[in-house]
Amino acid sequence: MRLNRYLSQCGIASRRGAEQIVLEGRVSINGHVITNLATQVSPEDKVVVDGRPVQAELPIVIAINKPRGYICSHGDTHERMTIYDLLPLKYQNLHHVGRLDKESEGLILMTNRGDLSHRLMHPSMGAEKEYEVVVDQPMHPDVLAKLIKGMMTEEGHARAERAWLVKPNKANVVLKQGLKRQIRLMFYQLGYEVERLTRIRIGWLQLRGLQLGGWKELKPSDVERFFKETPAAPRERAKPGRSKPASDEGDDTFAPSKKKAAAKARSRPAGPGKPRSSAGPAKRSERDRPERTDRPKGRSAWSKTRRPR
Numbered sequence: 001m002r003l004n005r006y007l008s009q010c011g012i013a014s015r016r017g018a019e020q021i022v023l024e025g026r027v028s029i030n031g032h033v034i035t036n037l038a039t040q041v042s043p044e045d046k047v048v049v050d051g052r053p054v055q056a057e058l059p060i061v062i063a064i065n066k067p068r069g070y071i072c073s074h075g076d077t078h079e080r081m082t083i084y085d086l087l088p089l090k091y092q093n094l095h096h097v098g099r100l101d102k103e104s105e106g107l108i109l110m111t112n113r114g115d116l117s118h119r120l121m122h123p124s125m126g127a128e129k130e131y132e133v134v135v136d137q138p139m140h141p142d143v144l145a146k147l148i149k150g151m152m153t154e155e156g157h158a159r160a161e162r163a164w165l166v167k168p169n170k171a172n173v174v175l176k177q178g179l180k181r182q183i184r185l186m187f188y189q190l191g192y193e194v195e196r197l198t199r200i201r202i203g204w205l206q207l208r209g210l211q212l213g214g215w216k217e218l219k220p221s222d223v224e225r226f227f228k229e230t231p232a233a234p235r236e237r238a239k240p241g242r243s244k245p246a247s248d249e250g251d252d253t254f255a256p257s258k259k260k261a262a263a264k265a266r267s268r269p270a271g272p273g274k275p276r277s278s279a280g281p282a283k284r285s286e287r288d289r290p291e292r293t294d295r296p297k298g299r300s301a302w303s304k305t306r307r308p309r
Contacts, residue, residue, distance in 0.1 A: 014118030
């Protein structure tokens with residue numbers, strides 16, 4: 001296993017952050033300071049970071065369907081319920097990847113892998129989070145465009161990647177940012193109160209099938225999909241009456257029809273040395289005729305006398 005990945009699984013930092021720690025000479029293996037990023041770590045090696053021995057934990061990733069009323073915190077001075085109250089003792093050392101506020105519900109991941117946290121939380125990594133949003137009144141048609149364009153909130157400039165209407169007062173919103181209470185603040189800025197907010201997707205992982213308050217542990221192959229796959233944008237629905245069956249020749253939505261192409265070819269004058277179409281020579285307008293330079297002197301340029309054959 002590469003050293004940066006090993007340190008990430010120890011919970012020291014993300015893989016990129018671990019590389020910086022190695023380059024700074026803060027890591028030693030079996031008593032030797034290591035600065036080579038390509039160094040491999042075997043199970044019997046003794047790894048020390050900043051003078052403290054570290055050991056890779058068995059990587060764990062679990063998904064929780066957070067109910068409303070629970071907070072994302074390991075402890076609370078006001079004795080409110082936390083997401084750790086939903087988990088058995090063996091998962092109490094995991095950290096949550098991002099947050100959902102107390103009144104929000106839905107999908108949240110917990111792990112001891114720093115590289116996964118960095119992959120999902122950093123906006124430049126491209127991990128999407130999709131939410132179902134129910135507001136207190138029917139939405140104006142301009143609302144979705146304003147969400148995508150973005151706006152200034154008390155937490156900074158906030159914008160959605162995509163948004164579409166499900167019902168008059170319900171929309172799906174996709175984010176890559178992770179500003180505090182971002183969706184609530186954006187809708188409040190536009191004159192709406194969010195009555196229900198549910199996260200239904202993180203990257204490729206859907207909330208479907210996980211009961212409220214339940215959790216499940218992800219398989220290693222499922223976890224690796226977060227690093228390999230980027231969710232594609234949903235296709236826009238075709239307008240009624242304009243759908244076209246698929247063709248083996250590819251998408252020709254913007255190609256001219258065969259009838260129009262044939263008509264255009266017949267009306268195009270043939271070039272030098274090319275035979276004319278069977279439809280006969282095309283008539284040229286007065287504007288298309290070349291200017292005559294062999295008119296008799298003294299006659300008007302506009303005279304239409306014909307030359308003898």
